[in-house]
Amino acid sequence: MLGRLGIGFVGVAALVALPLVAATASEDGKPRKPTEQEWSFDGIFGKFDRAELQRGFNVFNRVCASCHSLEFLAYRHLIGIGLSAEEIKAIAAENDVVDGPDEFGDSFERPARPSDPYFQPFDNEQQARAANGGAFPPDLTLITKIRSGPDYVYALLTGYGEELPESLEPSPGTEYNPYFKSWTIAMPEPLFDDAVEYADGTAATAEQMSRDVSAFLAWAAEPELERRKQTGFVVVIFLIILAGLLYASKRKMWADLH
Amino acid sequence: MSANSIETGAGGGLVKWIDSRLPIFSYMQKEYGEYPAPRNFNYWWNFGALAMFLLVTMIVTGLWLAMQYTPHVDLAFASVQRIMRDVNSGWFIRLVHVNGASFFFIVVYIHLFRGMYYGSFKAPRELLWMLGVVILLLMMATSFMGYVLPWGQLSFWGATVITNLFSAIPLVGDAVVTWLWGGFTVANPTLNRFYALHFLLPFLIVGVVGLHVVALHVTGSNNPLGIEPKSKQDTVPFHPYYTIKDSFGLGVFLVIFAIVVFFAPDFFSEPENYERADFLKTPEEIVPEWYFLPFFAILRAVPAIWFIEAKLAGVIAMFASIFVLFVLPWLDTAKVRSGKFRPIFRWFFWIFIANVLVLGYVGGKPPNETVFEGIESFDFLALGRITTAWYFIHFLVVLPLLGRFERPLPLPESISAAVLGTQKGGGPVGSGAAAKPMEKA
Incomplete structure (x- = not known):
């Protein structure tokens, strides 16, 4: 039965096949594996690099956000990347949101507040597709969770520019990217040198921006990561000591039985 | 609390008053204080207590999650993210619950294999064993429905595939599946009933665990030698000997559990479930x-x-x-x-x-x-x-x-003889494994 279901699934998958997928191809049938990168938040003592996150947010806000949403992020969450309340207020106020009803029952527009969800470029999927030649730019809040870490995002962003292999047919409106699951991606290369200006004076190369925005997205997916690791360290040390004490007590209590 | 303290200890008046009307104190004393346990349990005998600990942990964390979770197809996924981001310590409670499920199965599988190896299911413990299998079945149903609740891609498609299995039943299969779903596909009614059942079943598990423990305390515990205790020398009172040993086991377990929860919380999970359920988009592998x-x-x-x-x-x-x-x-x-x-x-x-x-x-x-x-x-x-x-x-x-x-191989004469290496009366201790002194357990 699962065989049948499996075939059914493949069939459905092929029919529904992501609109981003314009051509399918096969070398070994799998996209290229992202190379492992080093991140400040790796490991037991990993911490976010606030400056990196802020640069990454800058990139997202200026470039990515014109097509991609961050559904589960509110402006107030940006306190986590080290922005001050004032800065967050100013960033929020750059966009208007619809509020209401007012005392006449009408909706009205007002500047966004820190408590509002982060700006969404499109009202719905249809609008997003209409604006992107049929492709749907996915929400990126959890992208580094779905793709098992920020390496994928970094690899994808820096993976443009290779020659299309002969085995693949060129398809209009897409570019070749070996890290994308169908190799051809509807998103054109998004980052070019100096696309944004960094407040901290870091040179805004495409590579640097790719790295920064990947780190930012890792934070957006798991804002609790730093707290989790710090708490975990203390908890584990505590538990090891506790287990040791319990072992000593057990030895003592059992001593008369042996 | 010793038997005496029920009658004379501090606060003895009130305790005695209650106990003579509702004997909860003497019950606890008898079943968890004096309960004579074979003196030779090895560390494989810790896993029952660990399973009990995890059951309580799952219910407590689950209750707190239930206070924040919204069982609706449009809101469930977002409400889980809200727990991870906005609810105070929500990430901790959820990660304990999610990983607790995996550890619950690890612990219960070890508990079950231990029973198989040491013959704990044999007469007179057949019902004790069968109740354990009932618990396992209930756990499977509970965890399956719990996995649907976050409404990720694998939640949805897993639910679809597994519930579809019932369509294999001849004649009524399709009707049964429609009945399970509350519609013609896995949808909001399905999510709602799974949530209700996911909340209910753990309490049924508590009930069956209660019977499991009652059955255990009637037959007494098996032990690594698989022979029944014959004299007082063969057993020790459960408290303090096994309460402390179980506590130590719990301490070791918690270290491992905490390492996963805090440093590798996605160790057991499929990344694809971080994608919201989409009935138009079938995952490559389910x-x-x-x-x-x-x-x-x-x-x-x-x-x-x-x-x-x-x-x-x-x-x-x-x-x-x-x-x-x-x-x-x-x-x-x-x-x-x-x-x-x-x-x-x-x-x-x-x-x-x-x-x-x-x-x-x-x-x-x-x-x-x-x-x-x-x-x-x-x-x-x-x-x-x-x-x-x-x-x-x-x-x-x-x-x-x-x-x-x-x-x-020949069995040792008694537990104490095998443990202490003293042999009263003739007869060899037995050969092979039996002749070795028990590990200090």
């Missing part, structure tokens, strides 16, 4: 949670047999693989309980464990992928069929035959 993988492999392994189509045959085999555990006490006919004294059984036991692990590995692989590079014809389906066959052969052929033909 894999159940790891603890179902051996059963998933059995489900896929069985071909059509005579007039039974493959789907139904697979479902029957999968359920049979659990129900065979119910009759284990009558399949394993050996009089000697403990694997320590069963030289041939011991081999077959470890082969069985290895076989289950391979089944689990097969369950996580696409059936048509080859197992070894270069051997095209041997795919995971073939390996799944062999291991599935062995799973049943072990229970239905090996165990009954061993019971008839295996010659067990």
